[in-house]
Amino acid sequence: MAQKQGGSDTTNTPGGLARLAAALAIEKKGEDVVVLDLRRFSIGCDFFVIVTATSDPHVRAVAEWIQDEMTRRRKVRPWHREGFAHGRWILLDYVDWVVHVFLTEARQHYLLERLWGDAPREDVSGQQTEEESDRSGS
Numbered sequence: 001m002a003q004k005q006g007g008s009d010t011t012n013t014p015g016g017l018a019r020l021a022a023a024l025a026i027e028k029k030g031e032d033v034v035v036l037d038l039r040r041f042s043i044g045c046d047f048f049v050i051v052t053a054t055s056d057p058h059v060r061a062v063a064e065w066i067q068d069e070m071t072r073r074r075k076v077r078p079w080h081r082e083g084f085a086h087g088r089w090i091l092l093d094y095v096d097w098v099v100h101v102f103l104t105e106a107r108q109h110y111l112l113e114r115l116w117g118d119a120p121r122e123d124v125s126g127q128q129t130e131e132e133s134d135r136s137g138s
Contacts, residue, residue, distance in 0.1 A: 012074060014096035018047035021092075021099050022124040024069050025051040028062045030101065034113060037120040047097040048116065052107050056087030063090040063101045070094075 011017075015037070022033045030051040039046045053059040063084070070076050076094060083090035089106045092099040100112060113121065 012076075014046045014094075017070070017074060017076060017094065018049050018097040018099075019122075019124065020074065021066050021070060021097070022049045022051070024066045025049070025062050025099075025101070026125060028065045029054075029058070030062045031125070032107075033124040035122040035124055036113065036116050037122070038116060041116070041119065045093075045096055045098050048112060048119075049097065049099040050107070050112055051099070051101045052104050053101055054104070056103065059087045059090055059101050059103055060084060063092060063099070066099055066101075067092055 015035075018035050022035050025033050030053055032050075032052045034048075034050045036048040036050065037046070038048060051062060053062050063081075067078060067081070070078075078092040079095050080093040081091065088103045089110070090099075090101045092101075102110070
């Protein structure tokens with residue numbers, strides 16, 4: 001059954017999981033969180049979640065939180081992950097959706113939003129996850 005709380009589709013569809021990952025990034029103070037819908041581009045995945053973090057440890061903390069909570073809440077694990085050693089850009093590849101957690105400078109350098117500028121874009125900052133919504137009584 002589909003669930004909607006806090007403005008996020010939290011079903012186990014690729015879009016719902018990507019939106020949950022975006023909301024989880026916000027829980028760890030990720031900034032400028034965006035979900036790009038890439039389904040019409042046939043690139044092998046349906047969604048990108050793009051997040052900015054403020055330091056190398058923050059990049060790692062956001063990525064680890066997303067990975068751990070997606071496993072705990074939805075029993076999904078990334079198929080591939082990279083970037084943890086350097087912490088400037090961490091990629092969590094869940095096949096149908098991919099999370100990119102960037103340092104500000106790295107995000108500005110790679111400009112994924114510009115590269116995929118024709119993709120529908122959802123700014124996610126400010127949305128709550130299910131647990132935040134439950135705690136606040138919303």
